Amino acid sequence: MSTAKKQYKRVTVKSLVDMKAQGEKISMLTSYDYTMAQIVDRAGIDVILVGDSASNVMAGHETTLPITLDQMIYHASSVVRAIERCLVVVDLPFGSYQSDPKEALRSAIRIMKESGGHAVKLEGGKEIKESIKRILRAGIPVMGHLGLTPQSIYKFGTYTVRAKEDAEAEKLKEDAKMLEKLGCFALVLEKVPAKLAQEVAESISIPVIGIGAGNGVDGQVLVVHDMLGMTHEFNPRFLRRYLDMYTEMTNAFKQYNTDVKSGDFPNDKEQY
Incomplete structure (x- = not known):
């Protein structure tokens, strides 16, 4: 069992x-x-x-694809103004890095300069x-993301577990080692078999953070x-x-509605 060994006043890569x-x-x-x-x-x-899941939970889109770079900068700026300790990692949205390494660098620079974020994540x-290499050469920390990559949902056609077959599992392991070699400071593994995720985490020196990847990785x-x-x-x-x-929120909203309709809110102590 692992326990915290150090109090980090500010978490960095x-x-x-x-x-x-x-x-x-x-x-x-x-x-x-x-x-x-x-x-x-x-x-x-810690982090x-x-x-880009803001596309789903904040904007109501079915996928992460519609969110724009400007919208990601807006969300990231709001977060950065709030934090004192956390490391803030910002997703590069779909379309901002896949087609051209130069465009990838421009997108990453905008994230860093305009939001104040500390690192970017690419799927x-x-x-x-080549996009990762160009961003890293500019001194911008990069977190990788392998396994289920939601920006590629139309390629996969499903959100099911990835890398269950030997060929895909082998590619994932190779990609993880490549990301480490390039200089990524950490890696997210999403929805892959726990045994494979543990194997990846044990094979590289950078942290592996899982979501649906079991407990054998370095974080969640x-x-x-x-x-x-x-x-x-x-x-x-x-x-x-x-x-x-x-x-809880639904009940609170219903109670507020009831109190307003009945005239119970505000009471004598809640007015001037």
């Missing part, structure tokens, strides 16, 4: 590598706005991911190798709306709901 070396698990949650990020930061979470392996990430139970129709096996905010 080096902090995460140190945590892995010391056997300390890394905690990571998404945030997209100032208020939520402030709470997450003060709770002692905030400003995920994919050898297909985006969840979408904050999911783990708080604000979403209620999304029920993957890997999700643990720590609250039932959907029910």
Whole structure:
């Protein structure tokens, strides 16, 4: 069992590598706005991911594809203003890095300069190798993302577990080692078999953070709306709901509506 060995006043990319070396698990949650990020930061979470999942939980899109670079910068800026301790990693959205390494660098620079984020995350392996290299050469920290890559949903056609077959598993292992060799500081593995994820984590020196990848990796990430139970129709096996905010919030809104309609709110103590 691992325990925290050091109190990090400010979490950096080096902090995460140190945590892995010391056997300390890394905690990571998404945030997209100032208020939520402030709470997450003060709770002692290590990393905030400003995920392109904002496309789903904030904007109501079916996939992560529609969110734009400008929108990601807006969300990331809101998060950065709230934090004192967390490392803030920002997703590069679909279309901002896949086609051209120069465009990838321009997108990453905009994220860093305009939002104040600390690092960027890109989905994919050898297909985006040149984009990653160009971003890293500019001094911008990069987190990789392998396994289920939601920006490629129309290629896969499903959100099912990835790398169950030998060929895909072998490619994933090769891509993970390539990302480490290029200089990525960490890697997210999404929805892959636990045994494979552990094998990857043990084969590379950079932290591997899992979502639906078992407990043999170096840390975990969840979408904050999911783990708080604000979403209620999304029920993957890997999700643990720590609250039932959907029910709690619905009841609170109903009670407020009742109190307003009845004239109970505001009462004598709630007015000037």
